[in-house]
Amino acid sequence: MKLLVCVSKTPETTTKIQLTADGKDIDTSGVQYIMNPYDEWYALVRALELKEAAGGTVTVLNVGPADNDSIIRKGLAIGADDAVRIDVTEEKDSLFTARQIAEFARGKDFDVIFFGKETISYNASEVGAMVAEFLDLPYVGDAIKLEMEGSQATVTRDIEGGEEVIEVTAPIALSAAKGMAEQRIPNMRGIMMAKRKPLEVVTPVDYPDTTRIASYSKPEEKGSVKLIDPENMDELVRLLHEEAKVI
């Protein structure tokens, strides 16, 4: 099986997001980056499990600058066979990112292209569906289970208040959510081997911007908390009804 896992880079989850003084950008000074958790914990690990069961290769792919190599190497350390970075140095939107991935994957006969459910930075849940449309592939978003029997895939996806089971023939694309696999921590041997695994750098294709982020803002700070006597829950109910007007 030939498997492709698209991995993105996001600020570490404890990062406090600060804006630059003009509010036009995120202040990235001091921000630590990680591999997007959905990509690392679920998409990559399920791809590795399928390869371990049925043979094949797992390629990790990132669209981004050379700084991202450390994240790509982590994917190799966890067990991917090789890696590709499409060398984009500016921050671009989802459609641009998807176009790059689609042009790279076109004609390469990947059986499954894995994405994460969403990035924890821009929270779009779009890139996977976009790549699928560009390549005319079936796509299942928020997949929590994937079983493969040859080219027959059975995918379970999360829906509001339940789940749906889908049968589809590879090649397919999907986005992985919690439940699909268990996080793997790279070991020393994996980290050493990762240094010698191939990382190909590919030139991006031209594609116009369809969106632009004009500015950012932060949520309003909450005023100070109103403390309620733990003996007097009637008072809390009254406040929720009369003051907050939520019940």
Added chain:
Amino acid sequence: MVLAYAEATNGEFKKVAHEIINYAKKTADVLGTECHALVLGDTPGAEDLGKYGAGTVHRVTSPHLEGFDAAVYTVAIADAAKQLGATVIILPHNSTGKNITGRLAARLEAGSVAGANAVPMMKDGYFTVTKPVFSGKAFADVQLLTDVKVISLAGNSIRIEELGGDATVEDLTLELPAPKTKVVKHQVATGRVPLPEAELVVSGGRGVKGPEHWDVITDLADALGATTACSRPVADSDWRPHHEHVGQTGVAIRPNLYIAAGISGAIQHLAGVNNSKTIVVINKDPEAPFFKAADYGVVGDLFEVLPRLTEAVKKFKG
């Protein structure tokens, strides 16, 4: 024209469809144009969608729309938009929308914003849409630069209003491809409102100490008619199902009321819940970080406070 994709939920038009049409109508008003709705399949009640702001409802029926296949739905929406001359297409940012929005944007090579939480505005000459980023730690104002634009709306972002009367329903004939996927099982729990749509949520953390104690959470949820949620370690320990896990790596929610009991308020937890309108925190530790993000706080033992609150809610509801 602004085209709202009105999704039927289990065979009926409910909150999701009403929110999308309301939002599309408000978007149309900003642009000085009309709002139409698109219905895929033969769901009863299409004419009532006028109430939420759709002047005309276009209905497409086809056997290929029976099981949900995102590629087929995408062709239907894209072709309808082209035929009808829609310049903005609005979808829900839910499990259906997340399968379609990206495909649609790619198919139409349209700029898109997924998960918008406010009505678009014209700002500095650009059509601009605000969406939460970094799991709600910030908001981005995104300019859409293409002639055709795609927006998906996060649930609970606008309050539903009546904005019109009856709509005319017109059948639209489209050539649709056969689906490549087959839905073999579709299972939804009845009873509680699904978490992403819920207006009232009661959530428990490690402080509840084990699944055998969860009655204190579910009793309050039942009394309120709320949906239950939990922190990540609770789901990781299988005390509660994974789909209840809220936060940066779980479900992001924006209910009117979020009651958190025995949850410390880690930054990753807050990221998924801090867009809630009102937050109540119950914790025995007065120093718990969650109190800084709360509107109302109760310092006390949740095993005493929650049953008391449940009784107070029952009394209030009569």
